[in-house]
Amino acid sequence: MERREFLKKSGVLLAGTACACALPLLPAAAKSINVDSENTAGKKWGMVIDLNKCAKDCNACLDACRKENNVAMHGDKRWDIHLIRKVTLKRKHPAESPEISVPLLCNHCERPPCAQACPVKATYKREDGIVIVDHHRCIGCRYCMISCPYNARFFNYRENHEWPNKDNTRSSHGVPESCNFCAHRLDKGKKPACVEACEEINAKALIFGDLNDPGSDVSKVIAGNHVRGIREDFGTKPKVLYIGL
Amino acid sequence: MAAQNNNMEFIIMIITAVILLIPLGYGVVSLASSNDTQPFIEKPDEKYDKCVRDTEYMRLNHMDLLKEIRDDAMRRGKRGEITLNDCRKCHTSRERFCDKCHNVVNAQLDCYGCHYFPK
Ligand code: SF4
Ligand code: SF4
Numbered sequence: 001m002e003r004r005e006f007l008k009k010s011g012v013l014l015a016g017t018a019c020a021c022a023l024p025l026l027p028a029a030a031k032s033i034n035v036d037s038e039n040t041a042g043k044k045w046g047m048v049i050d051l052n053k054c055a056k057d058c059n060a061c062l063d064a065c066r067k068e069n070n071v072a073m074h075g076d077k078r079w080d081i082h083l084i085r086k087v088t089l090k091r092k093h094p095a096e097s098p099e100i101s102v103p104l105l106c107n108h109c110e111r112p113p114c115a116q117a118c119p120v121k122a123t124y125k126r127e128d129g130i131v132i133v134d135h136h137r138c139i140g141c142r143y144c145m146i147s148c149p150y151n152a153r154f155f156n157y158r159e160n161h162e163w164p165n166k167d168n169t170r171s172s173h174g175v176p177e178s179c180n181f182c183a184h185r186l187d188k189g190k191k192p193a194c195v196e197a198c199e200e201i202n203a204k205a206l207i208f209g210d211l212n213d214p215g216s217d218v219s220k221v222i223a224g225n226h227v228r229g230i231r232e233d234f235g236t237k238p239k240v241l242y243i244g245l
Numbered sequence: 246m247a248a249q250n251n252n253m254e255f256i257i258m259i260i261t262a263v264i265l266l267i268p269l270g271y272g273v274v275s276l277a278s279s280n281d282t283q284p285f286i287e288k289p290d291e292k293y294d295k296c297v298r299d300t301e302y303m304r305l306n307h308m309d310l311l312k313e314i315r316d317d318a319m320r321r322g323k324r325g326e327i328t329l330n331d332c333r334k335c336h337t338s339r340e341r342f343c344d345k346c347h348n349v350v351n352a353q354l355d356c357y358g359c360h361y362f363p364k
Contacts, residue, residue: 040322126322134319135359163361167330172358187324 039189040128044239045181046211047195048221049103051244053205056101061206062086064197068182070170072160081154081171083179084194100244103206105194106131106152106179107229107238114144114153114178129211129239132180140174149234153178181208211239286345289335296335297327333362340364 065071065084072081084105091097112131115123122138125131133144145153156173163170168184171177182192190196191208198206209218221227221243228245229238289296296303298310310327317323336342339362347354356362 124320128322132319136315136319159358166361169359169361172355183322184318184324187318187322 040126040186042128042212043210044129044212045108045186046129046209046218046239046241047181048207048218048225048227048241048243050205050207050221050225051100051102051242053203054101054103055203056088056099058201058203059086060197060201060203061103061194064193065179066162067164068168068185068193070160070163070165070168071177072156072158072162072171074158079158081156081160081177083154083177102242102245104150104152104230105240106148107150107236107240108179108181110237110239111235113147113149113236117143117147119143126183128186130181130183130186131178132183133176133178135169135171135175138175140176142176145176148178149236150230150238287336287338287341290337293335297331329356329360329362338363 062082062084066073069083071083072079074080084103086101086103088099088101090099108129108131110129112123112125115121115125115131118124119141120137120139122135123131123133123144140155142155145155153176155176156171159173160170182190182194185192191199195206195208198204207218207221209216211219211222213219214223222241225243227241227243229241230245232238298306303310311329314327314329318328339357343354343362
């Protein structure tokens with residue numbers, strides 16, 4: 001074998017081996033995890049937020065969430081946790097629009113970048129579409145916070161001292177949090193706390209239900225209105241949709 | 246001269262032996278004189294007569310059971326049959342129940358950073 005030919009052949013061999021070794025590194029689509037609870041099996045939870053019905057000065061859903069999930073409020077925006085929060089938006093271009101108040105929460109993306117980024121599979125998507133973080137397994141690396149394009153994740157930098165709902169857990173410091181559609185309530189057949197609160201004050205701006213079932217409230221609203229997710233161009237396929245965005 | 250030396254050695258030996266035996270004797274005496282009949286861990290409330298598993302199983306394997314129900318709830322959405330919230334109905338204090346053994350073997354629990362259990 002000539003020196004030149006030998007170099008060529010070994011180069012090809014080296015490149016081939018490198019490709020074969022890199023194969024497992026290709027980003028695998030995040031697998032969803034089966035759920036056994038009869039209240040959630042076979043469903044795909046989703047939410048529609050009707051911005052025309054959401055009053056600007058109303059915080060009923062936020063308060064209900066804080067009470068239900070023991071969400072920490074330290075009074076300093078660097079440490080505060082928000083599983084659901086409200087922002088005021090105003091379009092300036094091409095023409096000025098009136099201000100709208102938009103509740104923001106985890107979009108429970110159908111293709112969640114947070115779950116793909118998590119190195120220990122602490123964040124994962126359940127079969128019913130809920131994206132959830134298992135605090136037992138989380139190592140606190142915050143990759144999920146960086147990869148979430150919606151800033152839906154907040155980190156517990158401080159110990160939380162509020163504990164209004166003793167039957168539910170609170171988060172200790174060192175783990176991130178985001179909305180989990182009140183999975184503990186859904187598994188028992190109840191609605192998320194925010195949706196219940198919004199219904200109680202008769203605003204009915206949050207519509208929640210099973211996207212797989214064409215007869216559910218949420219499917220009917222989607223069929224009858226123009227709904228949009230936030231930044232659908234990301235390809236994350238959010239399951240929290242807005243009317244009037 | 247030689248006899249005196251032997252005597253000295255004998256006395257030093259006795260003194261050393263007594264010093265070495267003092268802690269053992271102290272332990273034996275204090276154990277014998279204590280009338281502590283309290284059980285090591287607190288018995289649950291009397292109106293609950295049965296645990297979710299038998300005592301022998303719980304003594305050795307409660308951590309496996311807890312991990313099992315944790316995975317059922319977190320990963321499979323199966324909640325409610327046995328929960329940590331239910332444990333605290335009978336075992337009303339973690340200082341008089343969980344911590345008793347865990348402190349002795351220095352196996353530290355971090356359940357209660359997030360789960361409520363009365364002190
Ligand atoms: S909104 Fe963010 S946290 Fe929620 S599923 Fe999507 S990427 Fe994950
Ligand atoms: S902070 Fe926790 S949940 Fe987020 S990526 Fe790291 S290990 Fe996963």
